[in-house]
Amino acid sequence: MRSGTSGEHSKRGQVPPEDLTTRARIRDTAIRLFGRSGFGVGVRAIATEAGVSPALVVHHFGSKDGLREECDRYVLRVVREAKSTAVETGASGTHLLSNLAMVDDYAPTAAYIVRSLAVGGGLASQFFDQMVQDAEEYVAAGVEAGIIPPSRDPAARARFLTLSGVGMLLLEANLRGPDVDIGEVFRDFAAWSTLPSLEVYTEGLFANRTFLDSYLSAFPNERDKTATDGGGEPGAGAG
Amino acid sequence: MRSGTSGEHSKRGQVPPEDLTTRARIRDTAIRLFGRSGFGVGVRAIATEAGVSPALVVHHFGSKDGLREECDRYVLRVVREAKSTAVETGASGTHLLSNLAMVDDYAPTAAYIVRSLAVGGGLASQFFDQMVQDAEEYVAAGVEAGIIPPSRDPAARARFLTLSGVGMLLLEANLRGPDVDIGEVFRDFAAWSTLPSLEVYTEGLFANRTFLDSYLSAFPNERDKTATDGGGEPGAGAG
DNA sequence: TAGTCTACTGAACATGCGTTCAGGCACATC
DNA sequence: GATGTGCCTGAACGCATGTTCAGTAGACTA
Numbered sequence: 001m002r003s004g005t006s007g008e009h010s011k012r013g014q015v016p017p018e019d020l021t022t023r024a025r026i027r028d029t030a031i032r033l034f035g036r037s038g039f040g041v042g043v044r045a046i047a048t049e050a051g052v053s054p055a056l057v058v059h060h061f062g063s064k065d066g067l068r069e070e071c072d073r074y075v076l077r078v079v080r081e082a083k084s085t086a087v088e089t090g091a092s093g094t095h096l097l098s099n100l101a102m103v104d105d106y107a108p109t110a111a112y113i114v115r116s117l118a119v120g121g122g123l124a125s126q127f128f129d130q131m132v133q134d135a136e137e138y139v140a141a142g143v144e145a146g147i148i149p150p151s152r153d154p155a156a157r158a159r160f161l162t163l164s165g166v167g168m169l170l171l172e173a174n175l176r177g178p179d180v181d182i183g184e185v186f187r188d189f190a191a192w193s194t195l196p197s198l199e200v201y202t203e204g205l206f207a208n209r210t211f212l213d214s215y216l217s218a219f220p221n222e223r224d225k226t227a228t229d230g231g232g233e234p235g236a237g238a239g
Numbered sequence: 240m241r242s243g244t245s246g247e248h249s250k251r252g253q254v255p256p257e258d259l260t261t262r263a264r265i266r267d268t269a270i271r272l273f274g275r276s277g278f279g280v281g282v283r284a285i286a287t288e289a290g291v292s293p294a295l296v297v298h299h300f301g302s303k304d305g306l307r308e309e310c311d312r313y314v315l316r317v318v319r320e321a322k323s324t325a326v327e328t329g330a331s332g333t334h335l336l337s338n339l340a341m342v343d344d345y346a347p348t349a350a351y352i353v354r355s356l357a358v359g360g361g362l363a364s365q366f367f368d369q370m371v372q373d374a375e376e377y378v379a380a381g382v383e384a385g386i387i388p389p390s391r392d393p394a395a396r397a398r399f400l401t402l403s404g405v406g407m408l409l410l411e412a413n414l415r416g417p418d419v420d421i422g423e424v425f426r427d428f429a430a431w432s433t434l435p436s437l438e439v440y441t442e443g444l445f446a447n448r449t450f451l452d453s454y455l456s457a458f459p460n461e462r463d464k465t466a467t468d469g470g471g472e473p474g475a476g477a478g
Numbered sequence: 479t480a481g482t483c484t485a486c487t488g489a490a491c492a493t494g495c496g497t498t499c500a501g502g503c504a505c506a507t508c
Numbered sequence: 509g510a511t512g513t514g515c516c517t518g519a520a521c522g523c524a525t526g527t528t529c530a531g532t533a534g535a536c537t538a
Contacts, residue, residue, distance in 0.1 A: 022485075042525065053487050058527060060485090118357065120413045128414060149446050151438055160407075160435035161444070167406030168399075170413075174359045175367060194454065196399035199390055202451040205400070205440035207388050212441040215433060261515080282496065292517050297497060299515095482537080491528070498521070508511080 023060045026050045028108075031071050035111030037179055039068065039119060072123040075112050079127070082106065083134075097131070097166070101186040111182035117170055128166065135162045152221045168193070262299045265289045267347075270310050274350030276418055278307065278358060311362040314351050318366070321345065322373075340425040350421035356409055367405065374401045391460045407432070 020028065029050040033041045043064050047054040061067040082100060101110035116123045136158035142148035151157040173185045206212070259267065268289040272280045282303050286293040300306040340349035355362045375397035381387035390396040412424045445451070 043527085044525085054526085055488080055528080056486055064526065117410065118413060120416055125414055128410075147446050147449070148444060149442050151435065153434055156431055157435040157438060160432055160439065163407045163410055163432075164403045167408070167410035168402045169406070170410050171356060171367075171402055171406035174357060174409075175364055177359055192395055193399055193402075195392055195458075195460075196390065196396040198451040198454055199396060200399065200440070201444035202448055203388050204443040205387060207386050209441050210386070212437040215437050219434075221434075281494080283494090293496085294498080294518080295516055303496065480538085482535100484535085485533085487530105487532075489529090492526090494525080495523080496521105497523100499519090500517105502515105502517080504513105504515085506511105506513080508509105 022050075022052060022056070026052060026057055026060060027067070027070055027074060030067055031075065031112050032108045034068075034071060035108045035115055035182070038115050043067075071112065072116070075109055075116075076123060076126065078106070078109050079113070097169070098186050098190070101183045104183070107181075107183045110186075111180075114170060114173055114182050117166065118174065128162070131166065132159050132162045135159075150223075152223050261289075261291060261295070265291060265296055265299060266306070266309055266313060269306055270314065270351050271347045273307075273310060274347045274354055274421070277354050282306075310351065311355070314348055314355075315362060315365065317345070317348050318352070337425055337429070340422045343422070346422045349425075350419075353409060353412055353421050356405065357413065367401070370405065371398050371401045374398075389462075391462050 026046065030046045033046055033049060043057050044054045046067075047057050050057075057067060058064075061070055079100070097110055097113065100106040100113075113123075113127060117128065136155060139148055139151075139158055139161070140154060143150050143154075169185065169189060172189050173180050173182060176185060265285065269285045272285055272288060282296050283293045285306075286296050289296075296306060297303070300309055340346055352362075352366060356367065375394060378387055378390075378397055378400070379393060382389050382393075408424065408428060411428050412419050412421060415424060
């Protein structure tokens with residue numbers, strides 16, 4: 001499951017830390033510490049871990065916020081690159097984040113993203129919107145391939161699914177405590193949640209169409225009104 | 240949808256703040272501010288808002304952590320009481336939290352819980368486990384009533400559903416920014432997510448049983464091996 | 479060689495935090 | 509009236525934080 005030192009994609013892992021620019025080393029250290037313990041970690045801790053003085057950090061990045069912004073930009077860039085290389089494997093949305101966390105080289109990046117989602121802000125929204133869009137395209141492809149039933153509101157369904165996947169992960173990580181190994185969370189979660197998720201996603205959670213139909217009769221939908229594709233009739237919900 | 244000043248259950252809302260013990264007033268203020276802005280709010284802010292000196296806060300609660308623990312205990316007690324009064328209405332799990340957030344008197348409590356889930360710790364785990372257990376009983380009742388299909392692992396499915404519901408809410412709140420009206424998040428979320436959730440939960444997300452069956456053939460399950468209740472045959476996944 | 483620029487440091491500064499402490503005030507008890 | 513006994517406050521303490529600043533070391537340029 002976990003690859004790590006292999007692969008063409010991990011240019012980063014091949015560069016020993018002492019060969020990096022001091023600036024890059026500080027940035028990488030910050031991403032690692034932010035990801036491990038949240039954005040509360042101090043400039044002194046980052047500086048010490050990177051083997052420099054606290055003053056040098058602000059010399060390079062202006063302030064702690066400046067460092068944070070640089071980390072955001074870098075993480076977003078790394079994810080974009082990882083996504084473009086992984087596009088042929090079919091990874092998307094939550095799966096992309098999951099893959100990131102599994103590959104050891106990218107684990108700090110994934111941890112940083114999860115921390116970012118836990119506090120909100122610029123990168124969080126940006127990253128989440130990107131995942132929703134990916135999910136929408138991915139699900140649309142599944143619909144076209146016939147393995148996913150069409151939705152009355154594809155955008156809402158994509159957002160729902162993304163929010164569910166990422167939210168579950170976020171909560172699972174939060175419940176573990178302040179210092180979590182995000183990769184471990186991903187692995188554990190994938191292990192126990194596969195069966196229930198497959199059950200819910202193939203057999204559904206409701207044995208009949210009562211709830212959906214009564215909702216649709218209250219808030220009629222174009223697809224069900226015109227019945228273009230022979231879907232279930234709206235009708236009054238039976239109870 | 241939002242009730243507020245009505246109802247037998249809201250003993251709290253009927254007591255004007257000036258009639259409360261100073262200790263209780265500090266506790267309520269802390270819950271409100273913690274819920275609104277997270278646990279980063281200072282003792283000075285809480286004291287000022289409650290109309291007392293910072294020193295009095297630690298006089299009553301020993302320390303900020305002491306205050307936090309008292310808030311946790313109180314919130315847990317309020318939720319238990321609310322649950323016991325709402326048990327006949329059939330509210331449970333996420334629905335309980337949702338109902339809490341909708342009723343204006345309980346909104347600070349719900350907000351506090353969400354903040355608590357966002358940082359982890361004692362109350363978070365306790366509250367979440369309680370929700371999972373509620374969900375398990377609730378879903379079991381649904382299965383018995385025939386409106387929910389049985390699961391191969393009811394405990395895992397209950398945890399999955401709870402994690403999804405609460406996680407979605409948590410992430411939605413996080414994405415809104417640092418100071419959110421949790422009640423508003425609940426209302427907005429309920430508005431747009433009803434259709435996609437009903438779709439996914441009644442029609443599923445997969446048009447056929449391929450994924451589930453291939454998983455079950457790789458990790459056989461007792462129910463599907465013995466076929467006690469005439470469920471789908473495991474068989475090799477078709478593709 | 480002198481000048482300049484960049485990377486970098488140690489020490490100090492300002493600020494906000496949780497917390498402590500000496501004491502004031504009201505009220506009950508003897 | 510004297511003596512506690514809780515509730516409560518203003519001011520200060522200790523600490524950690526982000527940030528500033530004067531100054532050093534080395535490399536590159538004129």
